[in-house]
Amino acid sequence: MPENRRPRRTGGRKPSRSPRPTPKPPATDGPVIELEVERVAHGGVFVARHEGRVVFVADAIPGERVAARVSDQAKEKFWRAETVEVLEASPDRREHVWAEASVDRAPELRPGGAEFGHIRMERQRALKGEVLRDALARMAGVEVGVEVAPVDPALAEGVSVDDGTGWRTRMRLHVGADGRVGPYAARSHSIVPVTSVPLAVAELAALAPLGDRFPGATAIDLVAPSAGDPAIVMVEGDRPARGSRPTIEERVGDRSFRLDRDGFWQVHRGAAATLTRAVQELVDDDLFDPRAANHDLYGGVGLLAAAVGDRFGETVRITTVESDARATEHAGANLSEWLGARAVTARVDRYLAELEAGSGAAERARLRDATIVLDPPRAGAGREVVERLVELHPRQLVYVACDPVAFARDVGLFRERGYELDELRAYDLFPNTHHVEAVARLRAIV
Structure with a gap:
């Protein structure tokens, strides 16, 4: 979720993390400097320079000239700043969709969670694609064009595609x-x-x-x-x-999913259906074996496991792995119509380690024939999970990602170990924020 909170991922609780320090409030008495805005950076800010120093400035657009108040000078190599006046506006600037987040309000009073709300929708999506493309080139050595698609209006009734409002559930x-x-x-x-x-x-x-x-x-x-x-x-x-903690019901097409009311689900009204369709389309039929040891990792309440099951039929074998016990309980019920489906409560890294250690020759063969869907939290899968997956050597992986930098890092790790990025799609599941969702297929080439 763009701020204030990000749901992870499809019905499970947010993974536990080490406590983060409370962010320091932005300075309200910093110097005001004039900046020529150069390009977008990851995190919803933009790159400018002042007297040789990089300045990450918010509420701007590349090509603009702005006056910005410096809010953080703690780092020697860069400053942070907030736009307080637009001196030369981009043609892509519009009235902010959240008036209270506009640049005519003091930066410390602007609510978070709509950091791209001042930018036309088409340019927002182009900027998100630029961030994803640059991350893949820099961190994975992959040069690929990226077009960020809006959510199909047919999948998100009542959501405005024109201005990106009315989507958060x-x-x-x-x-x-x-x-x-x-x-x-x-x-x-x-x-x-x-x-x-x-x-x-x-x-x-x-x-x-x-x-x-x-x-x-x-x-x-x-x-x-x-x-x-x-x-x-x-x-x-x-x-x-x-x-x-009562349960609620979410519907995706003709299918219902039960989850705790305080559990987590994709936040955009059309996100679950969009990701279901994307996963179904990205699984390569020629590489899919319904009898293999197919897996849905970080599976929540079973959304993407059900997507695979609906695509390939009632005989499909698939295991969903989720660290939250309540989500796993719901996943078991949500996937009950597939006799070959099961839901396991476990941390993904530990589960894969035990799977590798405990599998005999027959199960290892089924794992080599497998399709693995993974939808990790914003931090990504990480080196340990990537290495354990590569040891199992599944035919294909379908990776759902909400952070372009973590995703690009993991793609780089997979490429170093014999997998290639085969297809990539990107979706604007968080309009008016900097967040972008990617769905990719990686294929074993060695």
Whole structure:
């Protein structure tokens, strides 16, 4: 999810991580400098230079000349800055879709989560493609054209393709010490007051308790499942309040998925259907064996395992692996119509290590014939998982990625070990943010 929170991935809980330090609030008294904006960088900021120093500036567009307030001078090699005035505007600049995030508001009061909201949709997608393309060239040695496609309107009823609003079905608002509710400011953990949440689907926008007080809560989660009524979930600490774990239903085409209301699901109204279609189309029929030891790693509640099952029939054999026990329980139920499907609760790295150590000759042969779908968290699969997968040597991998840099790093690792990037697609599942989703097929070549 673009800020304020990213769901990972398709029904499981967010993976546990080491606590991150609270971001320092941007400086409000830094110098204002004039910048010529050069190009986009990963993370929703843009590259400019001031007296030989790189400046990462927010709320700009390549080709613009802006006045920007320096908000962070802690690093010797680069500064961070926020646009406060547009001196020469790009033809791709538009009125921000979230007025309260506009450059005419003080940077420390701009809500986060819509950092590309001032850019025309076509240019947003071009910039996201540029980031993905550059990451693959730099980190994986792959030169490939990237076209970021919008979500098919037929898969996302009620979502505006024209301005990229009305798509979020999950949203977290934070609660301040005084009990008031609001989003975090951009690149900060300061809570700012807003009167609207235009990226949310209509039912969440109507439900959002903006300006209300929730003493005792640390956050408010808003959830709008595709089948059922929207709901508010109070969060105490980093967990939902007691008694707030009922299940909900999400529908993708004719198929239903059960998950916890406080579990995670793709946040865009049309994302689950988009990824289902992409995975089904990217699995190479000539390389797929329904009797092989096929796997869906980081599988959540079974969305992508079901995509494979629907594509190849009721006899398909597939194992979904997910570290969250509740999600695995739901996955088992969601995949029950496939006799060859099973759901395993395990960390992916540990599961693969045990699979490699415990497989006999027959199972190793089925693994070599396998198709592996993996949909890791934003940090990517990482070296250990890549190396363990390569040891198993499946015929093909279908990799779903939400971070271009982590994805490019992993593609580079796979290429060093005998896999080639065979096909790549990219989707704009997070309009008005810098986030982009990629789906790729990698094929064993040695």
